[in-house]
Amino acid sequence: MVRIAAFTAALVGSLTLLGSAAVAQPNGNYYSITLAQPAAAKTVVRDILVNCDGDVCAAAQGTSRPAIVCASVARELGPVTAFRAGDQTLDGEALAKCNAKADTTKIAHR
Numbered sequence: 001m002v003r004i005a006a007f008t009a010a011l012v013g014s015l016t017l018l019g020s021a022a023v024a025q026p027n028g029n030y031y032s033i034t035l036a037q038p039a040a041a042k043t044v045v046r047d048i049l050v051n052c053d054g055d056v057c058a059a060a061q062g063t064s065r066p067a068i069v070c071a072s073v074a075r076e077l078g079p080v081t082a083f084r085a086g087d088q089t090l091d092g093e094a095l096a097k098c099n100a101k102a103d104t105t106k107i108a109h110r
Contacts, residue, residue: 030061033073034082046072055081066090070098078102 031048039052048062050073057077062069066085074080079102083090090098 029058030086031057031059031066031069032082032084033057033059033070033080035073035077036079036081039077043076045069045076050077052077061086067094067098070095071101074099074102 031050033050033056035052035055035057038054039050039057041052043050043052045059046062046064046069048059048069050057050059057073064072066083066088067090069085070080070083070090073083079099080095083095083098
């Protein structure tokens with residue numbers, strides 16, 4: 001009986017955690033990115049698929065820190081004007097560091 005109660009409590013706890021994770025990241029859009037220029041509709045950056053509609057992009061959470069993902073996006077897709085990872089938004093200084101990695105030659109060749 002004690003084992004059944006412990007199993008039930010563990011199951012309820014797991015389902016609660018899964019439910020809260022789904023609320024925190026609806027549709028898998030953990031990253032919200034705005035670019036200086038429009039980009040291809042789908043681009044793989046590091047370990048994530050970035051989906052763009054013009055200059056507005058979204059992606060599911062990857063394994064790297066947000067600053068690394070931002071720099072990788074800037075390197076692949078050009079300068080980033082806004083970047084949000086979950087509930088964290090990069091400020092001006094962080095965006096400047098992110099964009100230091102931007103490859104502006106890729107914008108000219110699009």
